Amino acid sequence: MNEWLPTILGTTAGLLSTSSFAPQVLKAWRERDTAAISKRMYIVTVTAFVLWTIYGFLLGSLPLIVFNLLSLGMSATILVLKIRNDRQGARAAATQREPGMARSG
Secondary structure, eight states: OOOTTHHHHHHHHHHHHTTTHHHHHHHHHHHHOOTSSSSSHHHHHHHHHHHHHHHHHHHTTHHHHHHHHHHHHHHHHHHHHOOOHHHHHHHHHHHOOTTTTTOOO
16 A cells, blocks of 8 residues: 555545534634534544544644644634533523622623
C-alpha cells in the first residue's frame, strides 16, 4: 500500500467531520437558540475529542491531532453556547415567575 494513502484518507475524513460542525456553530451563534441541542450529547462529544486528540499525540498522527483539536474547539463552542443559553433561559423564567421581586446583584 502507498505510504501517503493513510494520510490522505485521514485528512479527507478530518476535513469532512470537522466541517460538519460549522453549520451548527454558526446557527447557534447567530440565532442564540440552542433549545434543540442535547447538552449530554455534546458533553460526550467533547470528551471523545479530547481522548481522540490524546490518542493522536500518542501515535504521532498529525491528521488525528489537528482535526480532533479543531472538532474539539467547535463542539466545545456549541456546548458553551448551550450551557450559557440554558442559564439565561432559566434566569428569564425565574424573573417572569416573580415579577414583583427586585433583582439582586
